[in-house]
Amino acid sequence: MTSTQHRTTVWPWIVMAVAGLHTFVASMTVSPDVVQGQLSRIMYVHVPAAWLAYLAFGVTMFASAMYLWKKDFRWDRRALASAEIGVLFTALAIGLGMIWAKPTWGVWWTWDARLTLTSIMFFVYLGYLALRRTTDNLDVRAARSAIFGVLAVVQVPLVHFSVIWWRTLHQPPTLLNPEGPAMDTAMVITLLIAVASFTVIYVAMMFKRIELARLEDEVLVADQTSSGPVAGQAVTAPGLTKGS
Amino acid sequence: MEYANEWNWVLLAYGVTYFALVVYASSIALRISRARKRLGGPS
Numbered sequence: 001m002t003s004t005q006h007r008t009t010v011w012p013w014i015v016m017a018v019a020g021l022h023t024f025v026a027s028m029t030v031s032p033d034v035v036q037g038q039l040s041r042i043m044y045v046h047v048p049a050a051w052l053a054y055l056a057f058g059v060t061m062f063a064s065a066m067y068l069w070k071k072d073f074r075w076d077r078r079a080l081a082s083a084e085i086g087v088l089f090t091a092l093a094i095g096l097g098m099i100w101a102k103p104t105w106g107v108w109w110t111w112d113a114r115l116t117l118t119s120i121m122f123f124v125y126l127g128y129l130a131l132r133r134t135t136d137n138l139d140v141r142a143a144r145s146a147i148f149g150v151l152a153v154v155q156v157p158l159v160h161f162s163v164i165w166w167r168t169l170h171q172p173p174t175l176l177n178p179e180g181p182a183m184d185t186a187m188v189i190t191l192l193i194a195v196a197s198f199t200v201i202y203v204a205m206m207f208k209r210i211e212l213a214r215l216e217d218e219v220l221v222a223d224q225t226s227s228g229p230v231a232g233q234a235v236t237a238p239g240l241t242k243g244s
Numbered sequence: 245m246e247y248a249n250e251w252n253w254v255l256l257a258y259g260v261t262y263f264a265l266v267v268y269a270s271s272i273a274l275r276i277s278r279a280r281k282r283l284g285g286p287s
């Protein structure tokens with residue numbers, strides 16, 4: 001925990017930039033959809049963002065379960081990193097869906113089952129991040145958030161199967177359709193490239209976010225073990241002398 | 245079917261995506277730098 005060796009890893013930044021550029025080039029060069037026109041290109045960022053939300057929250061659940069089993073803080077940090085990145089990609093999936101919905105459905109938002117459940121999932125994981133800020137005790141924080149991380153994953157299948165279980169405006173699964181992808185082969189390949197590139201971005205982000213979580217824990221431990229003033233520089237502990 | 249200003253919506257979507265990714269990656273880099281300074285190491 002109090003390791004003083006801090007190596008700077010640069011490769012995740014390079015990987016993120018290359019994967020981002022890769023997605024952009026692939027999605028801008030594929031032919032547009034016959035029905036949706038150029039708007040179909042939004043799918044190449046919307047679908048990967050939604051997929052990464054699933055993946056990230058699945059990893060949070062796995063890492064949380066591993067923490068409860070092993071009591072190793074490295075799993076707690078992995079769970080945190082994945083949850084935070086998952087919140088980012090859930091927000092992106094919702095935002096990109098809204099940008100697509102306005103010109104195609106005519107509205108930014110509708111209380112459709114998929115949209116509503118995705119926004120609930122977003123707020124549940126925001127709650128996970130808020131829960132971690134309720135205490136500075138590393139053991140208590142890790143245990144509470146691990147239980148939350150295991151339970152909250154129930155959101156993922158609810159969101160994914162919402163378009164099958166309920167009558168929704170949102171279209172059924174694109175790639176994970178039980179009857180196979182209902183798309184042109186070139187579009188499927190482009191979508192798979194975008195999904196793979198976003199997954200690479202997620203892995204690279206995980207490396208840096210876990211590094212940050214380790215450093216933040218070291219700062220917390222250093223603050224708790226330092227023997228400074230009681231409440232900052234302006235306030236010092238009162239002298240407890242006999243008779244005072 | 246033709247939609248008005250299709251490319252504007254596409255550019256908005258990609259702009260939002262890459263802006264969010266760059267801002268988040270930058271926030272991680274900034275927080276790492278701050279934490280290293282707090283620990284007395286190189287930023």
